[in-house]
Amino acid sequence: MALARHRDAYDHVVAALRSAGCVFAEDEADLLIEEASDPGALESMLARRVAGEPLEVIVGWAEFGGLRVIVEPGVFVPRRRTEALVREAVAVVGTRAIVVDLCCGTGAVGMAIQGAVSGIELYASDIDPVAVRCARRNVEPLGGRVFEGDLYAPLPASLRGRTDVLVVNAPYVPTGAIGLMPSEARDHEPRITLDGGADGTEIQHRVAAAAADWLAPGGHLLIETSQEQAEHTAAAVVGGGLTAEVRRADDVDGTVLVGRRPHPRGPSGPHVGGG
Structure with missing residues (x-):
């Protein structure tokens, strides 16, 4: 049952991200689900991403040069x-x-x-x-x-x-x-x-x-x-x-x-x- 719920959540997140124009919807869905503490947090994070907020700001970090870099709201996201x-x-x-x-x-x-x-x-x-x-x-x-x-x-x-x-x-x-x-x-x-x-x-x-x-x-x-x-x-x-x-x-x-x-x-x- 837990696996089925996870699959439903994944499909829902991917569909929402695709509709918002996110090119890497599957990868982003995996990350959002992994970082969300509960279903409510996931929906909040998804809404922010659909609204255009950078993924790295939402999850609070970016991968750069093989490192995990803290990214706070209002800061330039490493490219x-x-x-x-x-x-x-x-x-x-x-x-x-x-x-x-x-x-x-x-x-x-x-x-x-x-x-x-x-x-x-x-x-x-x-x-x-x-x-x-x-x-x-x-x-x-x-x-x-x-x-x-x-x-x-x-x-x-x-x-x-x-x-x-x-x-x-x-x-x-x-x-x-x-x-x-x-x-x-x-x-x-x-x-x-x-x-x-x-x-x-x-x-x-x-x-x-x-x-x-x-x-x-x-x-x-x-x-x-x-x-x-x-x-x-x-x-x-x-x-x-x-x-x-x-x-x-x-x-x-x-x-x-x-x-x-x-x-x-x-x-x-x-x-x-x-x-």
Whole structure:
């Protein structure tokens, strides 16, 4: 009988999710049923999902980089494409490195890097107090520190000129394109986590302009961007005195700009490359 009731619940949830346009209705149904504490909770969670609320917010977590990341209401939900940013960071970070996660949101990027490379010193910052609260739940149990404020402003001054890796998933959706995003993003995630200004790169420019002051010689700046905006992101990074190379990960539809602060004895000037 219990199995029959479970099957009826599953069919009901799948049908409702399909009607709402959820592409992965079966997978989402399994997760909702697993996370619901009782039939009433399941119906409440289903209603929220049908209304367009992100699944990760409803269940309270997202899978990212092989980790379970806490996701609170009002926080940007980690996307799979951002795993490309983590991969590129892991490729250049060493043990005992200082890593700073700017515009950290849930803190997922820093968490994933720390999960892949032992012994790093992790710092993160975000301007949104809701994101900071969530990131502290994710990052601080791992030994990292999270600060509230605008980009570099809240970071300890001792990190200036000593940071080995800066990872940045700043908002990069052009203001005029936000209305074209899926409902679960434009209606249920804070605009501050999406809006990158007129061309989507305004915050990236601010990050790039100050990056050289915070990076150690040979240190890396990694910024998630889009294929369409990569050229503009690269120009901003070069303008900040770094080298710049665009990396593409087709498997997750991710684009990452990898910048590097030259060593004093290194090449005399920055360059732009593609990959």
